[in-house]
Amino acid sequence: MSEKTLSFENVGLAYRRNVGFWSSKNWVINNLTFDLYKGEVLGVIGKNGAGKSTLLRLIADIVKPNQGDIWRKPKTRAQLLTLGLGFNNQLSGADNAIMSLVILGKSIKEAKSLISNIKDFSELDDLLNYPVSTYSSGEKARLGFAIAIQAKPDILLLDEMLGVGDKDFQKKSSQELKKIVNSEQTVVLVSHSNVTLKQFCHRLLWIENGTNKAIGPCDHILKEYLKK
Structure with a gap:
Protein backbone atom coordinates (compact mmCIF):
# COMPACT_ATOMS: atom_id res chain seq x y z
CA MET A 1 0.00 0.00 0.00
CA SER A 2 1.32 3.46 -0.88
CA GLU A 3 1.67 6.28 1.62
CA LYS A 4 -1.34 7.64 3.45
CA THR A 5 -2.49 11.10 2.34
CA LEU A 6 -5.66 11.50 4.43
CA SER A 7 -7.24 9.83 7.43
CA PHE A 8 -10.65 10.09 9.12
CA GLU A 9 -10.93 8.83 12.70
CA ASN A 10 -14.39 8.70 14.29
CA VAL A 11 -15.41 11.84 12.40
CA GLY A 12 -18.86 13.28 12.99
CA LEU A 13 -20.69 16.28 11.57
CA ALA A 14 -24.07 17.42 12.89
CA TYR A 15 -26.47 20.19 12.01
CA ARG A 16 -28.74 21.59 14.71
CA ARG A 17 -32.42 21.12 13.96
CA ASN A 18 -35.07 23.25 15.67
CA VAL A 19 -38.47 21.71 16.35
CA GLY A 20 -40.78 24.06 18.22
CA PHE A 21 -39.16 24.92 21.54
CA TRP A 22 -36.72 22.04 21.21
CA SER A 23 -33.54 21.60 19.23
CA SER A 24 -31.58 18.49 18.44
CA LYS A 25 -28.49 17.50 16.48
CA ASN A 26 -28.96 15.80 13.15
CA TRP A 27 -25.81 13.70 12.55
CA VAL A 28 -25.09 13.72 8.82
CA ILE A 29 -21.71 12.03 9.33
CA ASN A 30 -21.30 9.81 12.38
CA ASN A 31 -18.16 7.99 13.60
CA LEU A 32 -16.73 7.72 10.10
CA GLY A 68 -13.23 13.12 15.65
CA ASP A 69 -10.04 13.91 13.77
CA ILE A 70 -9.18 14.49 10.11
CA TRP A 71 -5.48 14.13 9.35
CA ARG A 72 -4.05 15.44 6.10
CA LYS A 73 -0.53 15.06 4.83
CA PRO A 74 1.08 18.53 5.17
CA LYS A 75 0.39 20.93 2.28
CA THR A 76 -2.22 18.60 0.81
CA ARG A 77 -4.76 20.47 -1.30
CA ALA A 78 -8.12 19.05 -2.35
CA GLN A 79 -10.50 20.42 -4.96
CA LEU A 80 -14.21 19.59 -5.00
CA LEU A 81 -16.09 19.44 -8.29
CA THR A 82 -19.86 19.30 -7.94
CA LEU A 83 -22.90 20.76 -9.65
CA GLY A 84 -23.03 23.19 -6.71
CA LEU A 85 -19.69 24.67 -7.67
CA GLY A 86 -18.59 27.58 -5.50
CA PHE A 87 -18.08 30.09 -8.28
CA ASN A 88 -18.64 33.83 -7.88
CA ASN A 89 -21.59 34.35 -10.22
CA GLN A 90 -20.75 38.03 -10.78
CA LEU A 91 -17.27 37.27 -12.12
CA SER A 92 -16.47 35.91 -15.56
CA GLY A 93 -15.53 32.31 -16.14
CA ALA A 94 -11.93 33.38 -16.76
CA ASP A 95 -11.75 35.38 -13.52
CA ASN A 96 -13.25 32.47 -11.58
CA ALA A 97 -10.68 30.17 -13.13
CA ILE A 98 -7.81 32.46 -12.11
CA MET A 99 -9.18 32.78 -8.59
CA SER A 100 -9.61 29.01 -8.23
CA LEU A 101 -6.11 28.28 -9.51
CA VAL A 102 -4.54 30.83 -7.14
CA ILE A 103 -6.42 29.30 -4.19
CA LEU A 104 -4.99 25.93 -5.23
CA GLY A 105 -1.42 27.25 -5.12
CA LYS A 106 -0.72 28.72 -8.55
CA SER A 107 0.74 32.20 -8.92
CA ILE A 108 -1.41 34.78 -10.73
CA LYS A 109 1.00 34.64 -13.67
CA GLU A 110 0.76 30.83 -13.81
CA ALA A 111 -3.03 30.96 -13.50
CA LYS A 112 -3.37 33.44 -16.38
CA SER A 113 -1.10 31.31 -18.57
CA LEU A 114 -3.47 28.35 -18.13
CA ILE A 115 -6.62 30.15 -19.28
CA SER A 116 -6.14 29.16 -22.93
CA ASN A 117 -5.93 25.47 -21.91
CA ILE A 118 -9.10 25.85 -19.83
CA LYS A 119 -10.85 27.53 -22.75
CA ASP A 120 -9.86 24.71 -25.13
CA PHE A 121 -10.94 21.87 -22.83
CA SER A 122 -14.18 23.45 -21.62
CA GLU A 123 -15.14 24.50 -25.17
CA LEU A 124 -16.77 27.60 -23.67
CA ASP A 125 -15.02 29.91 -26.15
CA ASP A 126 -16.17 33.55 -25.76
CA LEU A 127 -18.55 32.56 -22.96
CA LEU A 128 -15.47 32.44 -20.73
CA ASN A 129 -15.56 36.27 -20.74
CA TYR A 130 -19.15 36.42 -19.48
CA PRO A 131 -20.40 36.27 -15.86
CA VAL A 132 -20.90 32.75 -14.54
CA SER A 133 -24.47 33.77 -13.66
CA THR A 134 -25.22 33.35 -17.39
CA TYR A 135 -23.95 29.74 -17.44
CA SER A 136 -26.06 26.61 -17.38
CA SER A 137 -25.22 23.96 -14.78
CA GLY A 138 -23.53 21.92 -17.51
CA GLU A 139 -21.37 24.86 -18.57
CA LYS A 140 -20.35 25.44 -14.95
CA ALA A 141 -19.42 21.78 -14.66
CA ARG A 142 -17.32 21.96 -17.82
CA LEU A 143 -15.50 25.02 -16.48
CA GLY A 144 -14.90 23.34 -13.13
CA PHE A 145 -13.56 20.16 -14.73
CA ALA A 146 -11.24 22.14 -17.00
CA ILE A 147 -9.90 24.11 -14.01
CA ALA A 148 -9.24 20.94 -12.01
CA ILE A 149 -7.26 19.40 -14.84
CA GLN A 150 -4.96 22.41 -14.93
CA ALA A 151 -4.78 22.85 -11.15
CA LYS A 152 -3.70 19.26 -10.52
CA PRO A 153 -4.76 19.24 -6.83
CA ASP A 154 -3.32 16.58 -4.52
CA ILE A 155 -6.82 15.14 -4.09
CA LEU A 156 -9.48 15.56 -6.77
CA LEU A 157 -13.04 15.21 -5.45
CA LEU A 158 -15.72 14.42 -8.02
CA ASP A 159 -19.40 14.50 -7.06
CA GLU A 160 -21.43 12.97 -9.92
CA MET A 161 -19.41 14.99 -12.42
CA LEU A 162 -18.94 12.47 -15.22
CA GLY A 163 -22.57 12.52 -16.31
CA VAL A 164 -22.86 16.23 -17.07
CA GLY A 165 -22.78 17.96 -20.42
CA ASP A 166 -23.49 16.43 -23.81
CA LYS A 167 -22.30 12.97 -24.86
CA ASP A 168 -19.15 14.32 -26.47
CA PHE A 169 -18.11 16.15 -23.29
CA GLN A 170 -18.97 13.12 -21.14
CA LYS A 171 -16.67 11.04 -23.34
CA LYS A 172 -13.98 13.72 -23.20
CA SER A 173 -14.10 14.02 -19.40
CA SER A 174 -14.11 10.24 -19.00
CA GLN A 175 -10.99 9.97 -21.18
CA GLU A 176 -9.32 12.71 -19.14
CA LEU A 177 -10.13 10.88 -15.91
CA LYS A 178 -8.44 7.79 -17.34
CA LYS A 179 -5.29 9.88 -17.84
CA ILE A 180 -5.58 11.22 -14.29
CA VAL A 181 -5.90 7.70 -12.88
CA ASN A 182 -2.85 6.53 -14.86
CA SER A 183 -0.87 9.53 -13.58
CA GLU A 184 -1.41 8.30 -9.98
CA GLN A 185 -3.52 11.31 -9.03
CA THR A 186 -5.50 10.70 -5.85
CA VAL A 187 -9.25 10.82 -6.56
CA VAL A 188 -12.39 10.43 -4.46
CA LEU A 189 -15.37 9.75 -6.71
CA VAL A 190 -19.06 9.81 -5.81
CA SER A 191 -21.16 8.11 -8.47
CA HIS A 192 -24.35 6.12 -8.88
CA SER A 193 -22.99 4.55 -12.07
CA ASN A 194 -21.77 1.01 -11.48
CA VAL A 195 -19.94 1.11 -14.83
CA THR A 196 -18.02 4.23 -13.77
CA LEU A 197 -17.17 2.77 -10.37
CA LYS A 198 -15.87 -0.49 -11.88
CA GLN A 199 -13.91 1.35 -14.56
CA PHE A 200 -12.04 3.76 -12.30
CA CYS A 201 -12.10 2.77 -8.63
CA HIS A 202 -9.57 0.69 -6.75
CA ARG A 203 -11.63 0.60 -3.55
CA LEU A 204 -15.16 1.52 -2.52
CA LEU A 205 -16.34 3.18 0.68
CA TRP A 206 -19.96 2.26 1.40
CA ILE A 207 -21.69 4.84 3.60
CA GLU A 208 -24.95 4.20 5.41
CA ASN A 209 -26.55 6.69 7.80
CA GLY A 210 -23.37 8.76 7.77
CA THR A 211 -21.00 5.99 8.80
CA ASN A 212 -18.95 3.39 6.96
CA LYS A 213 -20.89 0.21 6.32
CA ALA A 214 -17.91 -1.34 4.53
CA ILE A 215 -14.71 -0.50 2.65
CA GLY A 216 -12.63 -2.71 0.39
CA PRO A 217 -11.95 -3.84 -3.19
CA CYS A 218 -14.38 -2.35 -5.70
CA ASP A 219 -15.89 -5.57 -7.09
CA HIS A 220 -16.46 -7.12 -3.66
CA ILE A 221 -18.08 -4.06 -2.05
CA LEU A 222 -20.23 -3.32 -5.10
CA LYS A 223 -21.49 -6.92 -5.14
CA GLU A 224 -22.49 -6.68 -1.48
CA TYR A 225 -24.09 -3.26 -1.99
CA LEU A 226 -26.22 -4.46 -4.91
CA LYS A 227 -27.62 -7.30 -2.79
CA LYS A 228 -29.54 -4.76 -0.70
Missing part, protein backbone atom coordinates in the same frame (compact mmCIF):
# COMPACT_ATOMS: atom_id res chain seq x y z
CA THR A 33 -13.28 6.12 9.93
CA PHE A 34 -11.17 5.36 6.84
CA ASP A 35 -7.78 6.04 5.23
CA LEU A 36 -7.06 7.44 1.76
CA TYR A 37 -3.81 6.53 0.03
CA LYS A 38 -1.77 8.48 -2.49
CA GLY A 39 -2.54 7.55 -6.07
CA GLU A 40 -5.72 5.58 -5.41
CA VAL A 41 -9.21 6.20 -6.74
CA LEU A 42 -11.67 5.71 -3.90
CA GLY A 43 -15.31 5.42 -4.87
CA VAL A 44 -18.04 6.43 -2.42
CA ILE A 45 -21.43 4.71 -2.61
CA GLY A 46 -24.64 4.88 -0.61
CA LYS A 47 -28.28 5.86 -0.89
CA ASN A 48 -29.37 9.47 -1.32
CA GLY A 49 -28.95 11.28 2.00
CA ALA A 50 -26.30 8.84 3.26
CA GLY A 51 -23.73 11.64 3.63
CA LYS A 52 -21.62 11.21 0.49
CA SER A 53 -21.54 14.86 -0.60
CA THR A 54 -20.98 16.00 2.99
CA LEU A 55 -17.99 13.65 3.17
CA LEU A 56 -16.45 15.38 0.15
CA ARG A 57 -17.00 18.78 1.75
CA LEU A 58 -15.17 17.55 4.86
CA ILE A 59 -12.25 16.27 2.79
CA ALA A 60 -12.10 19.61 0.95
CA ASP A 61 -12.04 21.42 4.32
CA ILE A 62 -15.16 23.40 3.37
CA VAL A 63 -16.85 22.34 6.60
CA LYS A 64 -15.33 21.27 9.93
CA PRO A 65 -16.31 18.17 11.92
CA ASN A 66 -18.03 18.38 15.30
CA GLN A 67 -16.13 15.38 16.56
